[in-house]
Amino acid sequence: MKTLMQSVLIVLCISGILFSRELTGEQIIDKVNELMNQETIYNKSKMTIVTTSGKTRTLESESWSKDKGEKNLIRYLAPSRVKGQAILMLNHADDIWAYFPRTKRVRKLATHAKKQKMQGSDFSYEDMGSGDTFIKDFEAKRLKDEKMEGNNCYKLELTRNKESNISYSRLIMWVIKKKFVPIVIDYYDEKDPGLLLKRLVQSDIHVIDGIHTPKKIVMYNKQDNTQTSMELIEAKYNILLKDEMFTERGLKK
Numbered sequence: 001m002k003t004l005m006q007s008v009l010i011v012l013c014i015s016g017i018l019f020s021r022e023l024t025g026e027q028i029i030d031k032v033n034e035l036m037n038q039e040t041i042y043n044k045s046k047m048t049i050v051t052t053s054g055k056t057r058t059l060e061s062e063s064w065s066k067d068k069g070e071k072n073l074i075r076y077l078a079p080s081r082v083k084g085q086a087i088l089m090l091n092h093a094d095d096i097w098a099y100f101p102r103t104k105r106v107r108k109l110a111t112h113a114k115k116q117k118m119q120g121s122d123f124s125y126e127d128m129g130s131g132d133t134f135i136k137d138f139e140a141k142r143l144k145d146e147k148m149e150g151n152n153c154y155k156l157e158l159t160r161n162k163e164s165n166i167s168y169s170r171l172i173m174w175v176i177k178k179k180f181v182p183i184v185i186d187y188y189d190e191k192d193p194g195l196l197l198k199r200l201v202q203s204d205i206h207v208i209d210g211i212h213t214p215k216k217i218v219m220y221n222k223q224d225n226t227q228t229s230m231e232l233i234e235a236k237y238n239i240l241l242k243d244e245m246f247t248e249r250g251l252k253k
Contacts, residue, residue, distance in 0.1 A: 023142070023154070024140075025157075026135075028156060028175055029156060030135060032134060032173075032180050033135050035211065035212065037068040038068065038211065038238055039068060040064070040238055041064070041235070041237055042062070042065075042236040043063045043235050044060075044061070044232075044234040045060070045063070045231060046059070046231045046233060048231070049121050049228045050228070051226055059076060059119060060233075061074050061076045062077060064246075066243070066246060068131065068132065069092065070092055071089070071246040072087075072089040072131075074089075074128070085098070086099040088246060088247075088250075090246065092130050092131040093131075094114065095108070097109065097251060099252055122221040122224075123219055126167055137164040138160055138171065141158075142155070152176070154174070154175045154177060155172070157170060157171070158171040167190050168189070170193050176205075179205065180212075182200075183202055184201050185199070186198075197221070197222060199220045200218070200219050201217070209235075211237050214232070217230040
């Protein structure tokens with residue numbers, strides 16, 4: 001005869017399995033979006049770009065995000081050739097301004113610039129500042145659960161909405177269960193859904209201010225055979241950020 005404790009444990013296990021099975025693609029991606037787009041975020045990071053010839057370039061920057069990813073500001077700290085340069089992205093990277101300290105001028109980038117590489121890396125402006133793109137630009141479908149990078153994951157297919165102008169026709173995403181951190185994301189060509197362009201891999205996950213945070217992110221460009229890694233040096237969440245930071249005037253400071 002089962003004890004009361006054994007019965008409770010069985011019920012809890014069955015409930016957990018049912019809950020896992022009942023989560024839809026939309027519910028999973030909502031949780032991913034909620035995790036990634038906190039009200040405000042501060043990051044300090046180091047970006048290393050590996051070119052086709054194997055040469056490396058390293059940049060250090062600080063970034064601030066507000067209104068759950070709708071506003072983004074990036075300011076470069078090193079090397080000297082980019083020190084003081086800044087990028088402001090508003091409306092989920094639909095509007096982009098660049099500041100150049102040598103000329104002390106702000107320049108608004110053309111609309112198509114969001115699809116261009118940022119500082120010659122494998123990340124586009126769109127990749128860095130699109131905020132809620134996973135729920136705004138795609139329809140999420142849950143596929144069969146799968147292990148990825150040693151983690152038990154939900155596997156999702158995100159298919160671009162007809163009205164969206166996002167650069168990718170679809171994404172395949174592996175999301176760590178319970179943590180809801182996307183551990184791997186595959187990006188497919190805008191016109192050819194079968195052509196894999198890039199793969200993003202996140203690792204070294206720490207809890208910072210109660211948020212599961214990857215401290216290492218690598219974007220592999222499958223077409224150019226290049227890669228860009230980002231190492232998180234410091235992160236803070238849900239801190240006070242003034243709206244004045246995310247303006248043309250704030251860009252110059």
